[in-house]
Amino acid sequence: MEDINSLITQIVNFRDERDWKQFHNSKDLALALSVEASELLELFLWKENEDFNLDKLKDELADVLMYALLLADKNNLDVGQIVLDKIKKNADKYPVDKAKGKATKYNEL
Numbered sequence: 001m002e003d004i005n006s007l008i009t010q011i012v013n014f015r016d017e018r019d020w021k022q023f024h025n026s027k028d029l030a031l032a033l034s035v036e037a038s039e040l041l042e043l044f045l046w047k048e049n050e051d052f053n054l055d056k057l058k059d060e061l062a063d064v065l066m067y068a069l070l071l072a073d074k075n076n077l078d079v080g081q082i083v084l085d086k087i088k089k090n091a092d093k094y095p096v097d098k099a100k101g102k103a104t105k106y107n108e109l
Contacts, residue, residue, distance in 0.1 A: 004079050008069050015070065026074055033067040040064055 002010070015021055040060040043052045072079050093106035102109070 004069075008073050008079070011066050011069055012073060024070060024074060026071060029067055029071040029074060033064060033071060036060060036063040036067055 015024065040057070040063075043056050043060060069079065072082070094109070098109040099106075
């Protein structure tokens, strides 16, 4: 498996070879991310929980991840660090002793 920085480099190279950077402002990347996330959701519409096409799931999830990585790259964010920071915030909001095995929102624990 590729490391995250290598993946970002490959995505950026793909984009730059096609001269698409000019279209990749933060707003449009966020909108594209939302559109792709909606396409991912569509795979599950009107179906049972685990009834979906795995190949289509791979494609749509890859699109979501690529736009997320491009948005992070555009804003000079360290993907690994922002994920670790968010895990820390979530750990503070959802302490194990209160949240384990529960789907309750943090403000209702």
